[in-house]
Amino acid sequence: MNMPTEQAAMISADEQAQTQETQAPYDKSDVTLRDRLIEAGILLDTGEDGLYGRSEVFEDIVERLNQAITMLGADQHAEVLRFPPAMRRRDFEDSEYLKSFPNLAGTIHSFQGNDRGHHRLLEALDKIVHIGEEEERSDDWMDQQKPTRLVLTPAACYPIYPLVAKRGKLAEQGAIFDAFSYCFRHEPSIDPGRMQMFRMREYIRVGSPEQVMDFRQKWIERGSLLVGLLGLPFEIDLANDPFFGRGGKIVADSQREQQLKFELLVPVATPDRPTACLSFNYHQDHFGELWHIRQADDQVAHTACVGFGMERTTLALFRHHGLDVEAWPAQVRQLLWGDKASLIEQGLANLGNKA
Numbered sequence: 001m002n003m004p005t006e007q008a009a010m011i012s013a014d015e016q017a018q019t020q021e022t023q024a025p026y027d028k029s030d031v032t033l034r035d036r037l038i039e040a041g042i043l044l045d046t047g048e049d050g051l052y053g054r055s056e057v058f059e060d061i062v063e064r065l066n067q068a069i070t071m072l073g074a075d076q077h078a079e080v081l082r083f084p085p086a087m088r089r090r091d092f093e094d095s096e097y098l099k100s101f102p103n104l105a106g107t108i109h110s111f112q113g114n115d116r117g118h119h120r121l122l123e124a125l126d127k128i129v130h131i132g133e134e135e136e137r138s139d140d141w142m143d144q145q146k147p148t149r150l151v152l153t154p155a156a157c158y159p160i161y162p163l164v165a166k167r168g169k170l171a172e173q174g175a176i177f178d179a180f181s182y183c184f185r186h187e188p189s190i191d192p193g194r195m196q197m198f199r200m201r202e203y204i205r206v207g208s209p210e211q212v213m214d215f216r217q218k219w220i221e222r223g224s225l226l227v228g229l230l231g232l233p234f235e236i237d238l239a240n241d242p243f244f245g246r247g248g249k250i251v252a253d254s255q256r257e258q259q260l261k262f263e264l265l266v267p268v269a270t271p272d273r274p275t276a277c278l279s280f281n282y283h284q285d286h287f288g289e290l291w292h293i294r295q296a297d298d299q300v301a302h303t304a305c306v307g308f309g310m311e312r313t314t315l316a317l318f319r320h321h322g323l324d325v326e327a328w329p330a331q332v333r334q335l336l337w338g339d340k341a342s343l344i345e346q347g348l349a350n351l352g353n354k355a
């Protein structure tokens, strides 16, 4: 996650081109699933790639998945924290997100001018409001937009770390948090699994290396349990994050070598390239160092998180079980609409890894 840039800069342009390719081209099946969902009114097309409205049926599934995740983590007694999908710009600056993914970040700008500026803004707007062609619409009116002190949240766990740090030293047993947020990533795509705004449910562990590694292992098992109960084919693999720039490949290789991030992949819109629906991250002491999070014995805290991609998991269900939720397999229906508790309790008992 944090490779020194000098070392990273040694990578050749060729290698970079290869890295970028891994995120690349869409195939026909991307379009098909997206079109089918839009045609069925399950997703609503806003006209902008990666930005969708959600129908009642889509939201119902997201909510029920969320409840299942809560049940799966009930024994964690996590502290539930909810933030709006924005965070303090200075916390974001300190997070070093911009070292890795400057191209994905979203900043929030706002008009901060006076009456004269407002007048200029309206004049510029007047020139474009009736123009249908995107390329002919000048964005002059934005000249006066200035950065606010907020940015869009890139991952649900980001607002948690500075908050934990402010509370002072951790207790002996460390801490566990439960977060849920819309997140923003500027990666417009026609692949419905690659949205610009999507929701992430997370559990976050802060503590000793042993505590956070145990946590991550447990959640790899529990995430697999959930996705298995949802009747979805999946595999767990090391992640291949699209780190930016010339050094991106080196950073990604290092992340893989150190096994810092695993993903649970399900074929969604691109059968030949399964999509990461859950991720399991070990940040080592990265956030602990950045924000001076201390364990009870004064050592720097380590952190880990498990992220559930709510839209991607929902899309995977539609992809594998069809668009008619009434016709989904009985066990999937039970997990979402019926007696979740018994399925989840049974599954956890089989794993034998409570608390």
Ligand code: AMP
Pocket: 155, 185, 187, 193, 194, 195, 196, 198, 200, 263, 276, 277, 278, 279, 307, 308, 309, 310, 311, 312, 313
């Ligand atoms: P990450 O921080 O990249 O590991 O993302 C955590 C989870 O969020 C992933 O496992 C995905 O399920 C989901 N996710 C990431 N990027 C997107 C996206 N562009 N659209 C929808 N879901 C996403």
Ligand code: ZN
Pocket: 155, 156, 157, 158, 202, 281, 305, 306, 307
């Ligand atoms: Zn996280």
